[in-house]
Amino acid sequence: MRLWGLYKRFGTKVAVEQFALDIPAGSFYGVVGPNGAGKTTTLSMATGLLRPDTGSAYVHGVDVWAEPARAKRELGVLPDGMRLFDRLSGAELVTYSGLLRGMARDVVDTRTAELLAVLGLTEDAGKLVADYSAGMTKKIGLATALVHAPSVLVLDEPFESVDPVSAAHIRSLLQDFVAGGGTVILSSHVMDLVQRLCSHVAVMNTGRVVAAGTLAEVSAGEDLERRFAQLVGATDVHETVSWLRPSRG
Numbered sequence: 001m002r003l004w005g006l007y008k009r010f011g012t013k014v015a016v017e018q019f020a021l022d023i024p025a026g027s028f029y030g031v032v033g034p035n036g037a038g039k040t041t042t043l044s045m046a047t048g049l050l051r052p053d054t055g056s057a058y059v060h061g062v063d064v065w066a067e068p069a070r071a072k073r074e075l076g077v078l079p080d081g082m083r084l085f086d087r088l089s090g091a092e093l094v095t096y097s098g099l100l101r102g103m104a105r106d107v108v109d110t111r112t113a114e115l116l117a118v119l120g121l122t123e124d125a126g127k128l129v130a131d132y133s134a135g136m137t138k139k140i141g142l143a144t145a146l147v148h149a150p151s152v153l154v155l156d157e158p159f160e161s162v163d164p165v166s167a168a169h170i171r172s173l174l175q176d177f178v179a180g181g182g183t184v185i186l187s188s189h190v191m192d193l194v195q196r197l198c199s200h201v202a203v204m205n206t207g208r209v210v211a212a213g214t215l216a217e218v219s220a221g222e223d224l225e226r227r228f229a230q231l232v233g234a235t236d237v238h239e240t241v242s243w244l245r246p247s248r249g
């Protein structure tokens with residue numbers, strides 16, 4: 001995937017500017033940055049969910065905004081805070097995602113059952129998505145992103161609200177996907193996870209890429225969390241709120 005010159009402004013707020021990134025096929029790419037850095041805005045522009053003011057996004061050479069249908073065949077997307085069709089059950093949601101992509105019914109049924117099993121949702125397959133917990137909603141969103149076997153997965157905070165056992169399943173599923181030649185791009189706030197999982201990382205701050213490359217290049221011999229703090233100019237973590245002292249008695 002290639003992102004080039006992406007720019008997005010909301011009113012007077014420039015959310016993303018001069019964003020350029022080459023994501024090699026077969027890489028496991030982490031995008032990190034403080035709250036409001038522009039990660040969601042960037043990933044939305046990269047996947048055809050939010051039109052950039054300027055700039056382009058290409059998936060295997062296909063322009064996401066010029067040829068959306070072709071590009072979307074290659075893409076599996078887990079947007080942040082996604083609005084799902086929540087009057088469907090989990091199984092129905094994944095099934096319809098597959099059918100809408102033109103897949104055969106029997107293939108969709110088999111894959112839906114397998115995905116629900118891997119993600120630990122089999123027992124809740126018949127429950128309405130509206131009644132799912134935050135973590136279950138994240139997992140069913142991931143299943144809809146995977147059902148058509150895309151070649152590039154773009155996941156906005158896929159581990160947020162997910163319990164540790166499910167997170168381990170998701171991690172190994174994504175590692176298998178990359179081992180099989182797929183590309184994963186994910187945003188996360190968990191440096192430890194990015195450090196363990198990703199081959200590459202881009203650090204964003206105030207709408208721009210401040211460092212990008214292989215994990216070794218970006219971390220430059222440091223722990224990623226420490227390097228991240230240096231790159232985004234984080235303030236002293238010992239700063240505190242003086243009045244926040246529980247009074248006893």
Ligand SMILES: Nc1ncnc2c1ncn2[C@@H]1O[C@H](COP(=O)(O)OP(=O)(O)OP(=O)(O)O)[C@@H](O)[C@H]1O
Nearest residue numbers: 010013014015033034035036037038039040041042
């Ligand atoms: N629809 C919108 N309207 C107005 N401003 C927006 C909109 N979407 C994002 N922004 C602003 O753009 C900036 C980047 O937001 P974005 O959600 O991309 O950040 P992020 O890096 O994903 O943050 P977080 O880590 O908190 O999820 C923020 O200042 C945000 O307030």
